[in-house]
Amino acid sequence: MFEMPGTPENLLEVRDVRKSFRVPHAGKNKLCALDGITLDLARGETLGLVGESGCGKSTLARTLLMLERPDEGTVRFDGVDPFGLRGAELLKFRSRVQMVFQDPYASLNSRMSAAEIIAEPWRSHKGLIKDRRDRDMRVRGLLDLVGLGAKAADKYPQEFSGGQRQRIGIARALALSPDVIICDEPVSALDLSVQAQVLNLLNDLQEQLNISYIFISHDLSVVRHVADRVAVMYLGRIVETGPTEAVFERSNHPYTAALMSAAPTLNSEARKQRILLQGEVPSPINPPSGCRFRTRCWKATDVCARAAPAGVADPQIPGHSAECHHPMLLEGSGLETVPA
Template sequence: MLEVRGVTKTFGGGRRRLTALDGVDVRVGRGQTLGLVGESGCGKSTLARVLLGLERPDAGTVRFDGTDPFALRGRELLAWRRRVQMVFQDPFASLNARMSAADLIGEPWRTHRDVVPGAKAREKRIRELLDLVGLRASDAHRYPNEFSGGQRQRIGIARALALDPDLIVCDEPVSALDLSVQAQVLNVLSDLRTRLGVTYVFISHDLSVVRYISDLVTVMYLGKVVEHGATEDVFERPRHPYTAALMSAAPVLDTGRGDHREEIRLQGEIPSPFDIPSGCRFRTRCRHAEDRCASEAPPVVGRDTPGGAEPHTALCHFPLDAATAWT
């Protein structure tokens, strides 16, 4: 469904040149969920804007179902935009408080008029979308301030579904919600993927959320993809020291799983994106770093996976193996 190769995106110029994405590779199949994780400032939101066609990459390629969206113009571009939608982080700020739920859900049809033609057909479709996300038909005429945070996010999801998209980019869609409400919204997203076959790119800082909903995980650090693989491979056998540190910081609720994880505390702050370290950009915080890490850019190293399984790769001179991942 989606393949990104070598995408680079910079902002500014001269000494104030910021490299937000640096040779990023991402791929996700139809009906899958890709979890995108990393600390603030690693490039997740910039990548999301590239996937949505809101930012043009300086280099690299983006293929959506085999099509380059940045080569489209006019009606072809408008038709493509129907296929890619977004669920925003804040379920209140992303909804116009002066519009009813029905108007919010039907808002995309103002631009894409031919998707659901006719007032009666639109009313019927709004009722169907409300039902899909677990709301009542009678909720159509209520306003955002009359809903809870979780219900508002359901309206945002229904609006994203109004154009029958193939891909939905979810940017921290549950971070502003209470824990119990997060579970409800995640279950809605998971159920919709099963019923509709929609593909998700799911951005989150919460590793437990990513593990629950994702088939694949991509870990980013300072504009680079440092690890990618099937969710269980990455969580159970992280290869990059940065990924291992993230996993060690995540709470483990099931103490009977037999995990014996050493807490890995990263030293210092993330380097400035205006002054990225030479060689491996993670070396300034990595306890495995050696002289080579400062002078040579790390290679992409793969781990063998069973036939047909998603390759598990890491960008590291000294990738961790199953025996040393937590030591």
């Protein structure tokens, strides 16, 4: 497990969180979605969360939204365990963590106007608005904030483009003045030019409002553009974490190196040798012993099967660490040459 001591600057602290699910026809075996997740999120920071489909990213997001309760481990938000809250305190917490969904078409109710969609959170969180006039004024302010303007208030989702719909989704997430927004592939359904506009909007909002983002994405180029730090997930574990450029340019875990070698780049000098992984991702119902990546790793040895690896720090980059018995970084210098 990574050693990440809590500090006052951290808005969110997750320690050794585990979550499993029972599945049909699996007997006593459970699907292990999260296996000892530890991470921090600072105020005003963007943490990129990357990994293959099925690695546990969505389960982690649902846990942070308190839609799933961890089997083990702790989650502390601003120093408080949200799973211990009840009543009004719990409702207040829920206002502080919001979500922007992947599909801007499916995530909006086509029978509601933009104003009704944005105002919907206030129905559950009563007392945040005084009256209809106050509501309308706040809706107009949020529409201006996301670049749509007050004239969009009375229109319905089908009258907007995909990028405009996603702006409505962002405005809805902002309605409760959250501290953290979890962005689940928020631009993957949009055209490239529109993606850039939405990403720039998120960046501007972060600068204005000091919001923290957890940015989930398969698109490594997008993550590199928006994230301050990156956490790489594989089969329920975070195998590497660190500052964005360190993770991209000094990948310490073999799985991260394989991911980064597949990322497209326009800089021919910066192109890395492609690492092709062998085999399929193991089942989370019956994961490998020791290191979960060992069945696909060209560096695996007997020790990888016997014991789960501890976090290994990058000696040159503070905060950059990977769980690996045979990290990519050699002692004292540079990256190891890896096979194709």
